[in-house]
Amino acid sequence: MIExxxxxxxxxxxxxxLFSSAGEMSxxxxxxxxxxxxxxxxxxxxxxxxxxxxxxxxxxxxxGLEYDKFNFYAITVGYEDENYIGIKLYQNPLTGDVKNxxxxxxxxxxxxxxxxxxxxxxxxxxxxxxxxxELDPTIPEFKLSQNEFTKALRKVYDAFLPAKTVTTMLxxxxxxxxxxxxxxxxxxxxxxRGEIKDxxxxxxxxxxxxxxxxxxRMQKNQVVLEIPIIE
Amino acid sequence: xxxxxxxxxxRAKSSQEVLKTATLFQNLSINALITGPEGSGKSTxxxxxxxxxxxxxxxxxxxxxxxxxxxxxxxxENFDKLTKYTSLDFSRKKVIGISSKKIDEKIVDRFFGxxxxxxxxSERREDILPIAEKFLTQAKEVLMHKEDIPLDIExxxxxxxxxxxxxxxxxxxxxxxxxxxxxxxxxxxFLRKRMEGNxxxxxxxxxxxxxxxxxxxxxxxxxxKLSDALGLNRNTLRKKINELSIKVLEDD
Numbered sequence: 001m002i003e004x005x006x007x008x009x010x011x012x013x014x015x016x017x018l019f020s021s022a023g024e025m026s027x028x029x030x031x032x033x034x035x036x037x038x039x040x041x042x043x044x045x046x047x048x049x050x051x052x053x054x055x056x057x058x059x060x061x062x063x064g065l066e067y068d069k070f071n072f073y074a075i076t077v078g079y080e081d082e083n084y085i086g087i088k089l090y091q092n093p094l095t096g097d098v099k100n101x102x103x104x105x106x107x108x109x110x111x112x113x114x115x116x117x118x119x120x121x122x123x124x125x126x127x128x129x130x131x132x133x134e135l136d137p138t139i140p141e142f143k144l145s146q147n148e149f150t151k152a153l154r155k156v157y158d159a160f161l162p163a164k165t166v167t168t169m170l171x172x173x174x175x176x177x178x179x180x181x182x183x184x185x186x187x188x189x190x191x192x193r194g195e196i197k198d199x200x201x202x203x204x205x206x207x208x209x210x211x212x213x214x215x216x217r218m219q220k221n222q223v224v225l226e227i228p229i230i231e
Numbered sequence: 232x233x234x235x236x237x238x239x240x241x242r243a244k245s246s247q248e249v250l251k252t253a254t255l256f257q258n259l260s261i262n263a264l265i266t267g268p269e270g271s272g273k274s275t276x277x278x279x280x281x282x283x284x285x286x287x288x289x290x291x292x293x294x295x296x297x298x299x300x301x302x303x304x305x306x307x308e309n310f311d312k313l314t315k316y317t318s319l320d321f322s323r324k325k326v327i328g329i330s331s332k333k334i335d336e337k338i339v340d341r342f343f344g345x346x347x348x349x350x351x352x353s354e355r356r357e358d359i360l361p362i363a364e365k366f367l368t369q370a371k372e373v374l375m376h377k378e379d380i381p382l383d384i385e386x387x388x389x390x391x392x393x394x395x396x397x398x399x400x401x402x403x404x405x406x407x408x409x410x411x412x413x414x415x416x417x418x419x420x421f422l423r424k425r426m427e428g429n430x431x432x433x434x435x436x437x438x439x440x441x442x443x444x445x446x447x448x449x450x451x452x453x454x455x456k457l458s459d460a461l462g463l464n465r466n467t468l469r470k471k472i473n474e475l476s477i478k479v480l481e482d483d
Contacts, residue, residue, distance in 0.1 A: 114259065117255055118252055118256065118261075121248050121251040122347065124248040125252065125348065147260065147261050147344035151344045
């Protein structure tokens, strides 16, 4: 009977991690493994210690947490002896698939490198920020609305203009795809990172990117755009 | 085909980035808004970005709507003067808007992928002399003047950017060949518009004295020598220099 509960933990949508008293991971469920491929385990160990109940038992704390593309709304930390402490993170639903019925698929094929260069040149006209690029050079041309994409991207760069250095990274997302109108498309990840970001742009950028099937994640010092490669 | 430098001069760092943006824009399907003060080169840049576009003035809304219906590539001047935004449809068009005034961000977001802001000439001083030289070539052609003249950046007027710069270059060329008769005609024209009051002689005496003393100081570099040359008492000359607020480089 006890064994049958393990399957529920293993297959839970929410990440669960069990740490030993030495801080080593003794057990992680599938959801936690995915999370730990993006985020350092130490962060969750520290979190567990900070929110552990004062005595043996379990304590649930509601709080907003954001790590990379993961969002959580609560955690439960528990321990029944001195040897192990566990943490479960309650995940907000990942909205990977584009459901915006008003979004459009552009007919024009675009070269994403030219669009990035255009927006960087534009940002450089009014700023001395140093723009660094780390771009996967193998991305083919694909369907993308140039007007809407540059509109969003220039806003993102504008938001980073107080920063000394802004780094743009472009890579293919291996093994991840997005469903748009019943068809799956491979994803590109374009991230723009700088020391300072003006948070005022968030709403307008998300509105624009959603209209062209791009998922936008706003983080403290980074904006990540997940772009479907529609050929 | 003329090079980009012959059309849009860019020596300052910000101008070079503008030129790079404009060059990339040429092969893209993006709508652009160009803003900047009067005379900052917005129309020149728009024509460089889309040389085969038709041009409409937003002060004539019907003309704008009609050109948008008929043409794929349109430049709309005075975009800030446009009133019927709701009737505009830029879909499947390539449009460049030009405006000297700031436009509401919601309207910019609705129509334009990018906004290029051109700074005034005072913020891109490296561009001034090359642009003045371009105007000088035009002026020599118009005025059929063969000789070259030196251009001093300090004496060129950039208060209204390209507009005043062009005027001051043309004026500089005219200065070089103006005759006494033409100068008197200019003075007459100037005075005719201002002939009012009861102290006119003293009021306009500076028109003769100011340039005379400035040139004299340039040449003699000493008030003593200049007072001798002018046949004026040294104290009288000093008084006039003070009255006219003339900067003296080297006092005697």
